[in-house]
Amino acid sequence: MSTPTTDDAAWAATARTALAETDARLARRFDAGRPADRLVAMRARAVDRWVRAAWQRCIPEDAPLALFAVGGYGRGELFPHSDIDLLVLAEPDAQRHFEPALARLFALLWDAGLQASHAVRSSAQCTEAAADQTVLTALIEARALQADARQVAALAEAIAPTKVWPAHAYFQAKCEEQRQRHARFGDTSDNLEPNLKDGPGGLRDLHLLGWLALRSFGVHALDRLIELGRLGWDEAAALERERRALCQLRYGLHLVAGRREERLRFDYQKALAARMGYRDDGQALAVEQMMQGFYRSAAVVRRIGDRLLQRFEEHFAGTLTVTPIDSHFERRGGYLAARQPGWLEQDAAHVFALFAAWASDPDMRGLHSQTARELAQALPQIPAYTQAPQALRDAFMALLRGPQPVRTLERMARAGVLGRWIPAFQQVSGRMQFDLFHVFTVDQHTLAVLRNLESFASGQADPRFSTAHQVWPSLRKPELLLLAGLFHDIGKGRGGDHSELGAQDARAFCQAHGLSEADTDLVEWLVRNHLLMSLTAQKQDITDPEVIQRFARAVADRQRLDHLYLLTCADIAGTSPKLWNSWKDRLLADLHAATRLALRRGLGQPVAVAERVAENRAAARALLLAEGYEERVIEALFARMPEENFLRSRPDQIAWQATALHAAPAGSNVVAARAMPGRDGRDGLDVLVHMPDRDGLFAAIVITLDRLGMSVLQARALDGPNGTIFDTFHVLPAEQRQAPEPALLAATLARALEGDLEQLRPARRSQPTHLRHFRVPTQLEFTDLPGGTRIDLICTDRSGLLADVAHVLRAQGLRVHDARIATFGERAEDLLLVSDSNNQPLSPARRDALRAALLAVLDGDRR
Known part of the structure; x- marks a missing residue:
């Protein structure tokens, strides 16, 4: 019986050093451009030598034990930080007798730096364990490290299809496993941080084809299926090409991460692209080129893999x-x-x-x-x-x-x-954009936009889009909108304005396909202006009649408006699942409705402010009358509101604000919140604060909302009668699953505002680490307007951003009248209207002081 010796530690140290030298040598070869599929085989052979040496050191030569490499190690593939899977085949008596020797073996391997996962089983136990198809999958790739022909045959017999998992049942189980695995990744490889191993189109999909070929036809390589008529030579060559490409990425990822890592995280993408020799050029960043290569490889693996799975299915179907x-x-x-x-x-x-x-x-x-x-x-x-x-x-x-x-x-x-x-579409296929705003490749985003447009055509109401299904029937030729969706981002990655480049491509395409000049003009205009409505709704005050009039002049007619509205909804919702929300839905629907009315009135007859105020007041009064309020009560409630509120708020908001005022005793503070009509709190809340004005009150409100986990999308601070404020906010929970009840949020906010406002400070919280890869240079621009100064702020978005900005404004003694918050992935683009205590624009000196204070918070090391 072999027992530990005093020089086991020295042997393990020697092995560890030798393996480290091997890994370093292989890393240098990788950096020199050697194919990774050869390097993983070389590393497996190097590990084989030390595993066999450890076995011979611990296990007597005549011991009735056998050693097999299983799993990826059995396949002869070891990436830089892959662990090794081992099987010791031994009957129960031998297991008990050699237990100390085996314990010594596994300890020695770990001391040598080999992270060995092991199992000790008899033939019968292998059959029993293989009832779990994942165990069987590891065992069918078993490779003898220390075994004779009889022991190899015994293991093969133990897991034969006649004993466990017949080929057809195994095929069905592995297909279901793949379906579930793909579902975990949204059934797409086109993610910002894809998984090279387990994601759709990754190495695991290639392994699956190999396992099925082995179980179904007894062949150990996919190219052996060619002679069986199950795989074309071109398909086999394509799969081998993409396998090598994926291996190269995975090998490099392990080196860059310094550990076993299968996910192409932002933390590693740039470093990996540089290590693999990619360089920025005028068309794309190095990281974007690398990722495009991955996405295209994954697409080929999925496409050919689906064909081969279908052939396996036909094989079993007869x-x-x-x-x-x-x-x-x-x-x-x-x-x-x-x-x-x-x-x-x-x-x-x-x-x-x-x-x-x-x-x-x-x-x-x-x-x-x-x-x-x-x-x-x-x-x-x-x-x-x-x-x-x-x-x-x-x-x-x-x-x-x-x-x-x-x-x-x-x-x-x-x-x-x-x-x-369309060759231009091929150029954007698999093209990612290294930011947090676009979570899909350009081609996949385009297809998502087209699917959204298709959903509008169903005629069925979609809870995500309040009016899109009603607008769709107005389209004269729906294919024109599909063409606009197809071309809207096709100009990306070529330098220059992608909207302009796409418009040129769209015109050339439409003319070549025989579309009329009017239809061509429409498609071209939509592509060129596909961002117009989104920017207008999110960055301008669409309650301002002048904003509506400018937008209506740009759109010019109802046909363009309807097409642009639908394209904008589909585009935003197709950019990121998290980007579309009920707030954006309402903004776009309101802008569409207001512009449609402006076009109906005629561009030469703009809506006057007084007329807009009168319309909103009348509509809100009608809603309150329907609720049973008397005229005199309604007028008394309206008298407690600033006149500008009737211009800036929707009739349903005004009616809700009136009911909140009515529910509170006269002269008391009013803090109220409601979910958007027809929605729950996860889609956002309207918040009203009406109370005597105090210095720093706006900042206190924003800081408290931030501490409650709410992101402010819009804030409007109005002066109410008798020295009061009438501030309204639209907020969205930072975590959709943790939306507070409106009544609870209002009560918590009210308690906070009753205390010492100076004690309220922005929350200090850690920020996601990936944001350090997406730093947006801070830009501040000041523009004087009647009654104040507008601040245009662009910077890296983060939790609590507005709370920090409001805290600075409070410290500077400034008043906030309006705030519009827009985020585009990692990029925040905020507009704030501020003034001094006399409601006047900021002096040059105060501008300079404010700029310095904001930059200190936004670019400093506070967090």
Whole structure:
């Protein structure tokens, strides 16, 4: 029996040093451009030598034990910080007898720096453990490190399909496992911080294909499926190419992270891109180039992987049911297939005919794998639209005007057809933008926008969009809006204004496809101005009749307005799941409604302020009368409000404010909150504060709201009668799942405002570490206006930003009249209207003092 010796520690130290030298040598080779798939094999062989040496040191030569590498180590792949999985095959008596020796072995490996996960099992125990398909998956890749032929055969017999997990059952289990795994990542690889190993299109998907090939056909390499007729040589070559690319990224990620890391986090992306030799150029940052390469690799793995899984499915299904559709197409097991091999490659028009046939049957499961492969082979035959005959251009427009146009565009994009037809789309395929605002690649964002537009066409109300489904029927030619959505971001990554570049592309496309000049003008205008409505709603005061009049002049007609409104809703909602909320929905719906009214009145007849005030007052009065309030009570409540409130607030807000005033005893403070009508608190709250004015009151309100976990989206500070304030806020919970009850928020805010306001200080909290990778240079601009000075502030967004700014304004003795808060990922763009205590613009000296104080907070090390 082997027992620990005094020189085990020395041996382990020698092994640790040697392995570290091996890792350093391999890292240098990686930096010199050596393929990572060779380096992982070299590292596995180096580890093999030390594991075998440790085994021989601890285990007698004649011991009835066998040692296997399993999992990724069994596959012969060890990345810089991968652990090693080991199986000791031994019958129960041998396990008990050699337990001390095995304990010594595993301790020695750990002391040598090898993080070994191990299992000691008999053949029967292997069969029992393999009832868990994840255990079986590790065991089927077992590689003998110290075993004879009999022991190798015993392990193979223990996990044979006749004993555990027949091939078909294993296939079904692994497909379900993949589905659940993909769901954890939103079923997309186009995330800002994708997982190289487990994410969709990652290395795990390639491993899955290998496991299924081994279990189903007994082959240890995917290229062996070629001779079995299950995989094309071109498909095998593509999978191997992308496997190497993914290996290169994963190897480099381990080196940059200095630990086992599978997620391409912001912390590592720039460093990894630099280490892999990417360099910034005029078209894209180095990190964006690297990430585009990953996204394209993942897309290929998914596309070919889906085909191969379908072939496995057909293998187990046996004879397929084939149903002719017409002379060119048929159904094979529920999939669309071209009847004649090679037909797709004969004419690019056949490719468009394929997508038309697919769109005509919504129950089709997809393309048959053979047809999907032939479609990939036919891609080089598809010309860019600029080189295509008119008949082919007409065929494309027929797809846009036919059934399921958005689904068709998605399918064409994923198959690579759309990129061939519109080369500019290929340029943005897989193109990420290194910021927190755009959480999808440009092409995936574009497809998300198109899906949002498609949802408007359903005619069904969507709780996310209050009026979009009502506006959609006004569109004369919906395909024009789809074209605008397709081209709105296509100019990104080429330098210059992407809206202008996209507009030029859109015009050229529309003219080439025979659209009328009027239709072409509309699409071009929408692409060029697709940000106009968003910026107007979020950065200007849309209660101001002059703002509405300027926007109406820019839009000019109802057709443009309706198209732009729908495109803006779809664009914002398709940028990030967190970006769209009921506040933006209401802003855009209000801007659309107000502009539509302005256009109806005529651009030569702008709405006067007095008329707007009278309209809102009358509408609010009607709401209160419907609630049973008497005229004299309503007038008394209105008298407690500033006149400007009837200009700046919606009728439903005014009516709610009146009920809040009515519920409080005369002369008492009023602090009230409500969820937006038809919503819950997670979609935002309206907050009203009406009380005697005090120095620092606005800052105290904002600081308290911040401490309550609420982000202020808009604040308006008005002077009420008799020295009071009439401040209104729209706030959104920073954490959607932790929205407070409106009554509780109001009560907490009221208590805070009754105390010593000077004691209220902004909360000190740590900020997300990833923000350090997205620093936005602080910009401050001051503009004098009647009654105050407007501050345009651009800086890095963070929790408590407005609370800090308000605290500075309080310290400077300034009054706040209006605040509009807009965030775009890591970028905050805030507008504040402030004045001195006499409601006058700031003097040059006070501007300089305010600038210095704000910069000290925004750019300092306070947090």
